[in-house]
Amino acid sequence: MERLQLKWIAYASGLYAVGVFLDSNFDYKPFQIIDLLLNTAIPLAAGVAVFRYRLYDIDLLINRTLVYGLTTAAIGAAFFGGIVMLQSLLRPMTGGSEVAVAVSTLASFALFQPLRRRIQSSVDRRFYRARYDAGRTLDAFSGQLANEVDLDALRRDLLAAVGDTMQPVRASLWLRR
Numbered sequence: 001m002e003r004l005q006l007k008w009i010a011y012a013s014g015l016y017a018v019g020v021f022l023d024s025n026f027d028y029k030p031f032q033i034i035d036l037l038l039n040t041a042i043p044l045a046a047g048v049a050v051f052r053y054r055l056y057d058i059d060l061l062i063n064r065t066l067v068y069g070l071t072t073a074a075i076g077a078a079f080f081g082g083i084v085m086l087q088s089l090l091r092p093m094t095g096g097s098e099v100a101v102a103v104s105t106l107a108s109f110a111l112f113q114p115l116r117r118r119i120q121s122s123v124d125r126r127f128y129r130a131r132y133d134a135g136r137t138l139d140a141f142s143g144q145l146a147n148e149v150d151l152d153a154l155r156r157d158l159l160a161a162v163g164d165t166m167q168p169v170r171a172s173l174w175l176r177r
Helices: 002-025 029-038 041-053 055-094 099-127 129-145 151-166
Strands: none
Touching: 002 029, 002 041, 055 099, 129 151
């Protein structure tokens, strides 16, 4: 996998080197155009390596960026909205005190984890469907596990759940009698 990632980068670097050589050694307009086109070869190859061969686990980085970016934006909006609304509502009662700021800060802090879980779930459901489906399959299996007493049925259900979520080439279960 790493060789395939590096092949793209090496190939693009070679093309870029040829373009630079032609442009710097020959004063000919088509070579200048070729050099300009090959300037984009390395970023394009990096993009292919990232998205096709999962270079540097970029999908995890994108996931975290989406989740924490959206969470931060939502909490910031709730915090700002809370401050503005609470101060306008509580101004007659508090007389200019900072109670509204304290209450909105505590409310934002209390909303962080549930909001993060909800955003994580929606990002997983939208962009990482296999992970979302695996979670649903395991939740369904755990609910079924509490009601199952037959070991053969339990073995069959467990192997089906593992097959659906992990998608191994082969799975087996050994139960001691």
